[in-house]
Amino acid sequence: MANPSGSVSGKGPITHVIFDMDGLLLDTEKYYTEVQEIILARYNKSFDWSLKAKMMGKKAIEAARVFVEETGISDSLTAEDFLVEREAMLQKLFPSSEIMPGASRLIRHLHAKGIPICLATGSHRRHFELKTQRHGELFSLMHHVVLGDDPDVKQGKPSPDIFLAAAKRFEGGSVDPHKILVFEDAPSGVNAAKNAGMSVVMVPDPRLDSSFHDAADQVLSSLLDFSPNDWGLPPYEVPAS
Ligand SMILES: O=P(O)(O)OC[C@@H](O)CO
Numbered sequence: 243m244a245n246p247s248g249s250v251s252g253k254g255p256i257t258h259v260i261f262d263m264d265g266l267l268l269d270t271e272k273y274y275t276e277v278q279e280i281i282l283a284r285y286n287k288s289f290d291w292s293l294k295a296k297m298m299g300k301k302a303i304e305a306a307r308v309f310v311e312e313t314g315i316s317d318s319l320t321a322e323d324f325l326v327e328r329e330a331m332l333q334k335l336f337p338s339s340e341i342m343p344g345a346s347r348l349i350r351h352l353h354a355k356g357i358p359i360c361l362a363t364g365s366h367r368r369h370f371e372l373k374t375q376r377h378g379e380l381f382s383l384m385h386h387v388v389l390g391d392d393p394d395v396k397q398g399k400p401s402p403d404i405f406l407a408a409a410k411r412f413e414g415g416s417v418d419p420h421k422i423l424v425f426e427d428a429p430s431g432v433n434a435a436k437n438a439g440m441s442v443v444m445v446p447d448p449r450l451d452s453s454f455h456d457a458a459d460q461v462l463s464s465l466l467d468f469s470p471n472d473w474g475l476p477p478y479e480v481p482a483s
């Protein structure tokens with residue numbers, strides 16, 4: 243159950259950290275929304291956050307199936323054709339992806355303190371490269387990256403596959419999931435982390451209904467509000483400016 247006060251008792255100590263990417267480290271969910279709204283407008287349909295909540299964090303084809311079925315357009319547009327249609331628009335938008343507030347400071351802090359960190363994103367290789375092309379130095383601090391099209395990721399979030407695969411690739415082999423803290427923005431990602439036996443800090447978009455917060459161990463409105471020492475991680479030397 244999420245601890246609404248944002249403080250965490252009896253958790254940790256955490257020794258390893260796994261970061262989600264879209265919506266958590268990078269402000270990219272808005273690009274998916276923008277493109278989906280454009281496509282839905284052609285069918286006189288509108289896109290809302292209850293549908294977004296079901297799609298975010300998932301592998302592309304899994305999210306696409308939700309999209310065409312939940313909006314009732316699957317007779318006119320297949321999930322595969324939806325992916326083709328949105329691709330050109332997304333490829334124009336992704337290179338502008340910005341880092342979310344607090345993300346760079348946290349990644350650099352954990353890396354400097356020798357805490358192993360990695361990335362686990364439902365985005366496939368091509369999209370990952372487009373989104374991170376201006377942030378190569380920051381993402382180079384990750385010990386490893388597991389992507390949505392990785393062969394070990396049989397099913398996307400909320401399946402635990404991607405987080406279990408990420409746990410196995412740290413130095414020294416598989417890490418006890420109880421020692422891993424996951425950062426996520428999406429309900430599917432939070433559930434995937436819990437299904438993997440890990441602790442999870444959720445940083446949800448404020449438009450996401452708060453009923454989706456319950457499975458998280460901690461809920462924050464921004465990574466700027468995260469205190470590493472809440473989880474037994476090395477504290478920041480100086481408070482955020
Ligand atoms: O796993 P993340 O990085 O949130 O992104 C997945 C992508 O499908 C966007 O929802």
Ligand SMILES: [Mg+2]
Binds near residue numbers: 427431
């Ligand atoms: Mg995400």
